[in-house]
Amino acid sequence: xxxxxxxxxxxxDDGKSTLIGRLLYDSKGIFEDQLAxxxxxxxxxxxxxxxxxxxxxxxxxxxxxxxxxxxxxxxFATPRRKFIIADTPGxxxxxxxxxxGASTSDLAIILIDARNGVLxxxxxxxxxxxxxxxxxxxxxxxxxxxxxxxEAVFERIQxxxxxxxxxLAVHDIQFIPISALHGDNVVQRSISMxxxxxxxxxxxxxxxYIGGDRNLIDARFPVQWVIxxxxxxxxxxxxxxxxxxxxVFKTGDDIVALPSGKRSRISRISTLDGPVDAAAPPMSxxxxxxxxxxxxxxxxxxRPHNQPTVAQELGAMVCWMNDxxxxxxxxxxxxxxxxxxxAIVEDLRYRIxxxxxxxxxxxxxxxxxxxxxxxxxxxxPLMLDEYRDxxxxxxxxxxxxATSDTVAAGMIFQPGPEQQIDPDGAxx
Amino acid sequence: MLDATQVTASSLRRRLSHLDALEAESVFIMREVAAEFExxxxxxxxxxxSIVMLRIAEKAFRPARFPFxxxxxxxxxxxxxxxxxxxxxxxxxxxxxxVASVQESIDKGRVREEPGNxxxxxxxxxxxxxxxxxxxxxxxxxxxxxxxxxxxxKERVFSLRDEFGQWEPRAQRPELWSLYNGRIRRGxxxxxxxxxxxxxxxxxxxxxxxxIEVPSIYYAHEREVFRRGGMWLATNPFLERAENEExxxxxxxxxxxxxxxxxxxxxSPAANVADIIxxxxxxxxxxxxxxxxxxxxxxxxxxxxxxxGYF
Numbered sequence: 001x002x003x004x005x006x007x008x009x010x011x012x013d014d015g016k017s018t019l020i021g022r023l024l025y026d027s028k029g030i031f032e033d034q035l036a037x038x039x040x041x042x043x044x045x046x047x048x049x050x051x052x053x054x055x056x057x058x059x060x061x062x063x064x065x066x067x068x069x070x071x072x073x074x075x076f077a078t079p080r081r082k083f084i085i086a087d088t089p090g091x092x093x094x095x096x097x098x099x100x101g102a103s104t105s106d107l108a109i110i111l112i113d114a115r116n117g118v119l120x121x122x123x124x125x126x127x128x129x130x131x132x133x134x135x136x137x138x139x140x141x142x143x144x145x146x147x148x149x150x151e152a153v154f155e156r157i158q159x160x161x162x163x164x165x166x167x168l169a170v171h172d173i174q175f176i177p178i179s180a181l182h183g184d185n186v187v188q189r190s191i192s193m194x195x196x197x198x199x200x201x202x203x204x205x206x207x208x209y210i211g212g213d214r215n216l217i218d219a220r221f222p223v224q225w226v227i228x229x230x231x232x233x234x235x236x237x238x239x240x241x242x243x244x245x246x247x248v249f250k251t252g253d254d255i256v257a258l259p260s261g262k263r264s265r266i267s268r269i270s271t272l273d274g275p276v277d278a279a280a281p282p283m284s285x286x287x288x289x290x291x292x293x294x295x296x297x298x299x300x301x302x303r304p305h306n307q308p309t310v311a312q313e314l315g316a317m318v319c320w321m322n323d324x325x326x327x328x329x330x331x332x333x334x335x336x337x338x339x340x341x342x343a344i345v346e347d348l349r350y351r352i353x354x355x356x357x358x359x360x361x362x363x364x365x366x367x368x369x370x371x372x373x374x375x376x377x378x379x380x381p382l383m384l385d386e387y388r389d390x391x392x393x394x395x396x397x398x399x400x401x402a403t404s405d406t407v408a409a410g411m412i413f414q415p416g417p418e419q420q421i422d423p424d425g426a427x428x
Numbered sequence: 429m430l431d432a433t434q435v436t437a438s439s440l441r442r443r444l445s446h447l448d449a450l451e452a453e454s455v456f457i458m459r460e461v462a463a464e465f466e467x468x469x470x471x472x473x474x475x476x477x478s479i480v481m482l483r484i485a486e487k488a489f490r491p492a493r494f495p496f497x498x499x500x501x502x503x504x505x506x507x508x509x510x511x512x513x514x515x516x517x518x519x520x521x522x523x524x525x526x527v528a529s530v531q532e533s534i535d536k537g538r539v540r541e542e543p544g545n546x547x548x549x550x551x552x553x554x555x556x557x558x559x560x561x562x563x564x565x566x567x568x569x570x571x572x573x574x575x576x577x578x579x580x581x582k583e584r585v586f587s588l589r590d591e592f593g594q595w596e597p598r599a600q601r602p603e604l605w606s607l608y609n610g611r612i613r614r615g616x617x618x619x620x621x622x623x624x625x626x627x628x629x630x631x632x633x634x635x636x637x638x639x640i641e642v643p644s645i646y647y648a649h650e651r652e653v654f655r656r657g658g659m660w661l662a663t664n665p666f667l668e669r670a671e672n673e674e675x676x677x678x679x680x681x682x683x684x685x686x687x688x689x690x691x692x693x694x695x696s697p698a699a700n701v702a703d704i705i706x707x708x709x710x711x712x713x714x715x716x717x718x719x720x721x722x723x724x725x726x727x728x729x730x731x732x733x734x735x736x737g738y739f
Contacts, residue, residue, distance in 0.1 A: 003446040070582050070600070075575045075627045082446040084625055096602055103604040224459040229492040237491055243456045243606070272487045283444070284455035284487070297463050321602045335607050338463070397607045404611035406601040 001077070004210060006107040007086040007134070009098045009125045014111045015142045019180035020074065020087060023202065026187045027076045071101045080206040090121055095354065095369035096321040098125065099409055102132035103395070106210045109138045109201075114147045114177070118160045120355045126161075127354055130168035131317060131371070131411065133391050135213045137165075137173045140201060144193065145179040151195040167357060169388060174208075176201050214281045218385065219247030220308065220393050221301040222337035227286055239270060239286035240295055245337065245392035246385075247303070249287065250278040256304045257295050259381040263304060264291040281392075298339035300383040300393075308383040308393060308415065315375050315414030316387075317352075318366070322400065322407035325365040326374075332407065333399040334378055337392065340399075342379040349373040375418065376410075384415030447634055451487065454622040456606060457585060458488040458569070461620050464610035465567035468496040468620075469560075472525070474506075474514040474643055475685040477571030477623060480631055482521065483638055484622055496569075497524040501556050503548040504531040505666050505687045513643040528559035546666050546689040557593040560617055567610070567618045575627045576715070585624050591615035628683075628715055629708050636701040646704065648681045648697050659692030683715045 008016055025035075074085040086101030088094065102108060108129040112122050122139075129137055139161055147153045154177045165173060176185055177196050184190035187202045199207070227239040249255075253266045268288040269276050279285045287301060295301075302308065320326050326345060334343035350359040351372040359373075366372045387394030394415075398408040461468050470485060472478045485494050500514060518525045530548050533539045533555045541551065560568060574581045584600050586608045601609055612618055623631070635642060653660040654673045661667060663675050666689050680693035681704075698704045 001446050002444070003449045070597075072578075072581045073574045073625065074581065075625070077627075077629065082627075082630075100602045100604055104606075224456070225463050225488075227489065227492050231491075231493075234491045241459055241488070243452060272490050282449055282452045284452040284459075333611070335609065338460075391605060395605050395607065397604055397609065399609055399611055404609070404613060406603070406609045409602070409604045 001080065001082055002210070003082050003084065004107065004205060004208070005084045005086065005105050006109060006205065007088060007098075007101040007105040007129075008109045008111070009088045009090045009101070009128075014090070014113050015180045016087075016090070016111050019109075019111065019140070019142065019178070019186065019201075020085060022180055022183060022186050023085075024074060024076050026183075027078050027202070071097050078202070078206055083205065090125065092121075092124065092354070093369060095124070095128065095371070096319060096409075098128050099132060099319045099321075102128055102134055103391075103409065105129075105132075105134050106213060107136040107138065107205070107208060108134045109140055112139060112141050112157055112161070114141050114143045114153050114157065117157055118164070122161070123164060123357075124354045126165060126168060126170070127357060130170045131319075133387060133411070134170065135172060136208055136210070137170050138201065138204060139173060139175045141175065141177045142180055144177045144184060144190075145182055149177075149184075149190075149192045151193070154196070172208075174198070174204055176204065215246040215390050216248055216280055217246070218306055218308070218390060218393075219249055219253075219301075219303045220245040220383075220385070220390060221249060221287065222339075222383075222393070223295055223297055223299045223301065224338050226296060237288075238292065239288050240301065241284075241286045242338070243284045244279050244281045246281060246390045247306075248278055248280045249285075249301070251275070254304055255289070255301045256307065257293060258300045258302060258307065258383045259310050260294070260299070262293045262295075264289040264293055266290075298337075300337065302383070308385045310381050310383055311416035312378050312381055313375070313417045314378075314382070314384055314412050315373070315418065316396070316410040316412045317371060318374055318398070318408045318410045319371045320366040320368060320408050322405055323368055324400070324407070325367045326408065327365045328374075331401060333401060334376065334382075334396055334410075335399060336382050336384070336396040339382060341382065343398065344377050345374050346377055347375040349375070373413070374410075384412055386413065386415060387411035447630065447637060450623070450626055450630060451484065451634070453606070453625065454481075454484045455488045457608065457620065457622040458485055460608050460610065461567050461569065461618075462489070462495045464608075465618065467563065467565050468567040468569065469499045469526070469563065469565045470494070470496055470569040471571070472498040472500055472514065472518075473571075473685065474500070474510040474517070475571065476631055476635065476642055476646065477573065477626075479517070479640060479642060480623055480626070480634055481569060481571050482517065483634075483640055486521070494521075494523050497526055499526040499528060499559060499563075501528045501552050501559070502530065503552060503687050504529065505546075505548055505664075505689050507643070507645055507662075507682075507685065507688055509645050510643045510685055513641075517641075526559070526563070528555050530555045533558065546668075547687060549687055549690055553593070560593070565617060566612060567620055569620050569622060571623055572621045573626050573628075573631075574624050583621065583624070585621055586610060587619040587621065588612065589617050589619055593617075595619075629705070632701060632705050632708055636705060642701075643685065645682045645685065648679050648699050648703075650677055651680050651693065652676070653678050653680060653693055660695070661692055662688060664688045 072087045076083050088098045088101035110122055110125045141154050141157050158175045177193055178185040184192055185200045189200050221242050221244055223240045224242040227241050229237050251266055256263050267290045269279050270286045328345055328348045331344050334341055350361045351363045351370055385393040394412045396410040397406050400407050530551050539551045539554045572580055584603045652663045652675050654669055654675045681696040681698055682693055698707050
């Protein structure tokens with residue numbers, strides 16, 4: 001059984017909570033005492049129906065105000081797969097929560113109300129999914145029962161969304177007409193929509209192929225921790241512990257340690273359960289080398305013929321996540337893989353209108369929930385890849401020096417210094 | 429054209445299960461904490477979740493010793509079987525255990541038992557915060573999981589606590605990718621939950637796969653119990669039975685391991701891990717709902733206790 005992480009985004013009215021509630025209930029992800037508790041609360045508030053949103057609204061403030069303000073993680077499993085849902089609010093003021101939920105997802109579900117068609121919000125969700133490099137999108141056209149299960153409505157929405165989505169970097173989009181309330185095409189194929197020949201939502205979630213999403217080409221191993229037992233039994237043991245970020249490492253491989261450039265060869269890849277021949281993402285392993293070279297946390301092991309850009313400069317899209325706006329010239333901590341360095345934002349090139357994808361140039365700051373293109377310089381060399389090639393070595397966060405808050409999520413578009421012809425924009 | 433890399437890669441892809449993915453993530457989290465904090469500590473109660481954390485720590489740091497001690501907050505109301513297990517497991521691992529005692533906190537006058545309430549669950553918070561301060565711990569590993577409870581579903585893996593040990597759910601740091609922000613100011617500390625994304629089922633499947641011993645009270649055994657608040661509580665020296673609370677012998681097991689005064693047993697014939705997995709798969713009530721008197725108490729009781737610094 002493998003693991004699929006997916007995100008949902010939506011607001012109160014589009015049926016997201018009903019959909020999640022149905023997936024959880026039909027797959028036994030909701031227990032009777034949880035259901036009893038929300039039934040009781042729903043009755044006390046005088047609702048006619050059980051409000052399944054109460055399941056995901058975990059904090060007092062959320063239940064009091066009847067809104068979702070934070071990312072909630074939910075879990076369910078079918079005999080084929082285990083699922084982790086990052087359930088996020090859909091309103092523009094929670095863009096940062098959507099970005100957070102999307103950062104670890106393999107797939108995103110975009111909910112569209114069949115009566116309303118493709119709204120600004122649907123486009124924003126799809127853009128964020130694309131920006132965060134989610135390889136698979138599901139556009140669930142919900143409330144089909146309220147449009148008479150009309151195929152023409154579904155097709156109109158599908159055509160409109162597809163035309164717009166050509167601008168995005170998502171290549172796998174599955175459209176599914178559903179009614180979360182009545183269960184049409186959620187778990188079982190709908191008998192009300194015989195014209196739809198595709199999979200039900202759950203069937204799609206269970207079968208979508210994610211094995212090819214991992215980057216198995218560009219070998220990258222950020223060193224987290226050096227294991228040196230200093231005991232008699234393991235006197236000479238020196239292992240570099242970490243999680244494979246991309247690519248495959250095998251015993252006997254030649255490697256280069258960056259940024260030093262020193263070379264060696266893998267003598268053993270060890271785990272508690274004994275040595276393994278090879279390691280790929282997301283395995284956490286310990287790599288031993290033939291030579292005793294100076295390597296520590298923040299260094300990266302790679303293959304000599306396939307190296308990331310080692311640089312102190314980068315171009316990136318950032319999503320701003322703090323009440324204090326970002327202004328060009330400001331200094332932050334930047335955490336990239338296992339390395340934290342000082343950073344200065346040199347330039348804010350433009351801001352993206354997340355609803356229209358228009359670039360707004362000449363802006364002086366980036367406020368909470370805004371997304372913009374920046375250039376950043378850092379205090380010591382980082383091993384950088386483009387985010388679209390490797391989420392782990394292409395992503396970073398910015399941390400406020402004074403408050404230690406995480407203030408931004410960054411996706412590298414240009415590792416290293418600016419070139420004459422800027423290749424950005426292709427994916428947007 | 430297939431070269432050796434592709435062959436290896438495709439075989440790896442097949443072999444990695446959801447447990448492998450969860451384990452790899454948890455190992456990564458533990459190593460991040462070891463690297464970014466000065467004085468971490470791992471809370472070990474002898475319960476199944478903290479037992480899994482110990483195995484994860486072995487995976488993360490062997491053949492070296494753990495770069496942190498273990499700590500048990502001992503309420504004085506523990507099941508003796510669990511204390512035996514705790515000491516045996518710590519000795520096997522050769523690691524250091526600190527015991528922070530709620531009884532000592534009571535004797536020193538740091539906390540007072542509420543008249544009429546035999547549970548020391550709430551009192552643990554003071555003992556825990558005192559121990560964190562006395563030892564100068566800046567990161568505390570806990571075995572909490574997000575599927576346990578709705579407030580926990582919203583908690584970060586790295587969860588910041590202020591100078592008073594309090595959790596502020598509305599001011600949580602965004603947590604992106606696997607880039608955990610471990611920066612704290614003096615007086616603050618971090619609670620870290622390496623198995624946040626595991627479910628009760630994952631924990632049992634992992635215990636089965638790794639062939640890990642667990643305390644005997646997780647398996648069916650005969651015990652004298654009585655009914656209170658919809659739960660079967662063990663007769664024990666810390667609880668006085670009312671006249672209408674009649675004791676009887678039953679075959680029971682525990683789904684969670686906590687204080688004897690507030691942890692309920694479930695009637696069960698499950699004699700081994702495979703039986704337990706079958707039982708969990710068929711269960712229709714959450715483990716906390718079935719067995720914890722302290723959580724049933726209000727819609728937000730977990731959130732309230734967490735705000736105060738509860739683990």
